Amino acid sequence: MTISSTTPHQLFIGGAWRDAEHGATFDVADPATGEVIAAVADASVADGAAALDAAVAAQAGWAATAPRARSVVLRDAFDLLMERREDFAALMTAEMGKPVAESRGEVTYGGEFLRWFSEEAARIGGHYGRNPEGTGRVIVTRVPVGPCLLITPWNFPLAMATRKLAPAIAAGCTSVIKPAELTPLTTLAFVDLLREVGLPDGVVNAIPTSDSRGVCEPVIADPRLRKLSFTGSTPVGRTLLAQAAQGVLRTSMELGGNAPFLVFEDADVEAAVEGAMLAKFRNVGQACTAANRFLVHEDVAEDFTARIVAKVEALHVGPGDREGTTIGPLVDTGAVERISALLDDAVAAGARVLTASELPQGLPEGGSYLAPAVVVDVPAEAAILREEIFGPVVTITTFADEDEALALANGTEYGLVSYAYTRDLARAQRLVERLETGMTGINLGVVSNAAAPFGGVKASGLGREGGSEGLEEYQSVKYALTPA
Incomplete structure (x- = not known):
């Protein structure tokens, strides 16, 4: 351009x-x-x-x-x-x-x-x-x-x-x-x-x-x-x-951030998937507010994962000025190499990539493109769960109850933003109080607003x-x- x-x-x-x-x-x-x-x-x-x-x-x-x-x-x-x-x-x-x-x-x-x-x-x-x-x-x-x-x-x-x-x-x-x-x-x-x-x-x-x-x-x-x-x-x-x-x-x-995105057993799964796409893929995932770790209750994990995979495979990778593009290039080739290394490390540790890894034909040579991915069965010690991904990769981990979800969500040095989907108002209030982040989106995938105090806690x-x-x-x- x-x-x-x-x-x-x-x-x-x-x-x-x-x-x-x-x-x-x-x-x-x-x-x-x-x-x-x-x-x-x-x-x-x-x-x-x-x-x-x-x-x-x-x-x-x-x-x-x-x-x-x-x-x-x-x-x-x-x-x-x-x-x-x-x-x-x-x-x-x-x-x-x-x-x-x-x-x-x-x-x-x-x-x-x-x-x-x-x-x-x-x-x-x-x-x-x-x-x-x-x-x-x-x-x-x-x-x-x-x-x-x-x-x-x-x-x-x-x-x-x-x-x-x-x-x-x-x-x-x-x-x-x-x-x-x-x-x-x-x-x-x-x-x-x-x-x-x-x-x-x-x-x-x-x-x-x-x-x-x-x-x-x-x-x-x-x-x-x-x-x-x-x-x-x-x-x-x-x-x-x-x-x-x-x-x-x-x-x-x-x-930096390492935002958790929590989906509870009583959540509206369709709404959670729509929110997840916003929280993850805005700006090609290159945002400090991007959801980094999707923590999903085991009762709805299969449904949520299937819906996310379908949405991600429908994304169109291409130049930002090309009609129909929903995933543009990453900012440079170094970003592609770093995220690819995180994915390779996770797969080597036992994780599974559920989406196609091939890029579409006809992309300009020299561009820094990466196919969006959904990854499951990621070991807790994998770098992709500890580091800020800053790219179009969804990692899904399951939990059994609220306490486990909070332990996973708060188990990071970062505390910028969190997201949670639940129909239980009492639980939503507990989450706002117990999640160790400066901002929380309850049943929303975007939290930024000029009239609100944007910022985080911890690192x-x-x-x-x-x-x-x-x-x-x-x-x-x-x-x-x-x-x-």
Whole structure:
């Protein structure tokens, strides 16, 4: 797929598009074909420092901007994004590979963060009251935390940018955003959209780079930076938390997941299968919220498995821009090799693959395609049950009762999201309380919503994105005590 000649390829610093130091670039490839579609400016350490300089210089002025003015910028950005939804969808499909229909869905989802935080920006409050002793008045206010570094992943290049930038803008914070090397183009196009709607120079700065650690580490170490937000793997998150600790930075970490999907004996199996397809195959399974382990009561396991196999075998693998495609390519060939190795390991340990492994004829050479699979009889020690699959593979394990289901579901270091299907309302409430995850979908296969606090527990991270809580992540609380 080709991209528009007007799509930005440079760094965005201090309100201007510019080349990287020494003119360095890196290539961005279309995962459907493996062909290079763009050469993007490759930020250096000096470029990262310049971006932080610009954010620091703009911070005081942006913090002093009226909340309504910040609200209008975000609302205008939402309106313009909706006008250009087809352009953004095509761009995402070109650089990330997901089917165009899913890219359109991401534009809708990503846009909702702009709309939500445009409304929240005008409602930043505090409180006032007498202290318990009656000797004074307490005045509590919320203020911008200050310049932020935002590091986004490749799998949702628009939504992850809006989910971080929108609350930062609403709260009065300036930012340096570092998009993923694999999918920088959508984020750069969105930053240009913010420029078009009048966001002041320096409020948002963008530094794509092939050397994320080398460029970001000095920015994190700079005492002028006050917040770090990262979405990505748990190992990288742990490293960033250690770096952020030196400056005692505010941090938001949305890390890995190993989501359980529980189907109880009283579940509506047909509804559970529909939910499972959403929870597993959205974004070709390349989502931190993707269901990783399907835990099914032994009484309904045979029915559930047969239905899932039929649904999976009906999926169509192909380029994201091809009509009828429901499973696009994975982001690169490395992802194909990693997931194939997980499948081989599981089969060697005794697991059975119930679906066809052959890819359809006529796929472009050089694309990173993988046939979706359903796997059963997976040993508990298999890596595919312990690691985040991040691809179109369903693993099914059975359980006998609720306690066993919970033990299996919670038997992981991760705790981002869980899903459960049951008609028993009392059981549903117990599950919400006992599942060790930051989010739970009850009889639903999708939980994300701009008005809700997205985030996990345990090794899946800390902090929340979305909802009123998402705005608080970019604010510091201050109080003053005055005489009675």
